[in-house]
Amino acid sequence: MKTYNDCLEYMKETNKSQISLTDPESRLMKTHNGGFDVSYNVQVAVDASNHMVSDFEVTNDCNDKDLLYEGARMAKEALDADSIDAVVDNGYENKEEILKCLKEGIFPYVALQEGVEECEIILDYKESDI
Numbered sequence: 001m002k003t004y005n006d007c008l009e010y011m012k013e014t015n016k017s018q019i020s021l022t023d024p025e026s027r028l029m030k031t032h033n034g035g036f037d038v039s040y041n042v043q044v045a046v047d048a049s050n051h052m053v054s055d056f057e058v059t060n061d062c063n064d065k066d067l068l069y070e071g072a073r074m075a076k077e078a079l080d081a082d083s084i085d086a087v088v089d090n091g092y093e094n095k096e097e098i099l100k101c102l103k104e105g106i107f108p109y110v111a112l113q114e115g116v117e118e119c120e121i122i123l124d125y126k127e128s129d130i
Contacts, residue, residue, distance in 0.1 A: 027060045043067055045075030048085075054078045064091035068108060069100040076106055085109060095121050 007019060020026045026038045041062065045055040055078040057071060072086040083105035090111040099121055101108045112119060 025060055027062055029062050041067075043071045045071060045078070045086075047079060064088075065094050066097060068092040068094060068097040068110070069104075069106070072101055072106045072108065073104060076104070083107065090114075093119065095119065099123070 007021075011017070011019060018028055020028075020038050023038070026040055028036055029039050029041060031037050031039075041059045041064070043057045043059065043064075044053055046052065047054045055071070055075045057067075057074065059067065061067060068086065068088060072084065075086070076084045085107045086101065087109045088111070090113050092108075093110050093113055093116075098108050098110060098119070102121075110119070
């Protein structure tokens with residue numbers, strides 16, 4: 001009981017929702033087959049013209065929702081490109097992340113969640129004289 005109470009206390013102090021006793025950086029994540037496993041979330045960017053990995057990041061974030069911009073920005077930097085297209089699955093659907101990408105010359109193609117037909121992003125617009 002002391003071990004588990006110590007773990008609970010540590011989680012409260014560090015504001016963590018879970019810890020692994022065998023690998024402190026790993027997290028319990030949903031797997032592709034619907035199960036769960038203690039693992040990492042690997043983000044990979046591939047250069048479409050050469051089919052080569054241009055960048056990767058290993059994280060313990062349990063979902064991809066907040067990972068689009070940073071991964072695409074790092075790939076753009078690694079490719080030394082003015083702009084890139086980022087094609088991702090529906091786990092990355094996040095309007096704030098998409099907007100950050102657009103502002104940096106990253107054009108995200110994000111699959112929408114099932115049942116969603118469109119994604120509207122409202123941009124700030126200021127009229128000015130030319």
